[in-house]
Amino acid sequence: MVVVAAIGMLMLLTVQSYPVYIKRSEVAEALMMAGTLREDVTSYYVQRQAFPEDNEMAGIPEFDFSSYYRISALIVESGAIHVTLGNSAYESLHGKVLTFRPAVVAGNPASPIAWLCGYDEPVAGMTVFGSNKTDLDRGFLPAVCRG
Secondary structure (H helix, E strand, O other), X not given: OHHHHHHHHHHHHHHHHHHHHHHHHHHHHHHHHHHHHHHHHHHHHHHHOOOOOOHHHHOOOOOOHHHOOOEEEEEEEOOEEEEEEOOOOOHHHOOXXXXXXXXXXXXXXXXXXXXXXXXXXXXXXXXXXXXXXXXXXXXXXXXXXXX
């Protein structure tokens, strides 16, 4: 009887944590999608010493996001990249945004770009571009994005 109760408790814990695991994996997919866009924005910055204002300036073509499994939009605004979850993502993640903001050493435009993910904050002496529109629960974000 004790064994059956222990197995029941383990099953209950597993069932409760599974949705959190799925949501974290869907957010991880958003991280990967933004990787390519970060390269495009970085390339723009290296060439012009300024960040692109929108997708067109960054050279990012229009996407039909209906075919993307969990992403419904990728938007560049003032160098920041906003990834909106949707489509087949977990229902409670629909419309939630994860933002990546570029940061450079103040007064040194040739410095490498650091990308701030989600609620992450810059170190002293760095200038951050774009606004943070992240509205995901911190528990679904990788540690580097929690701030």
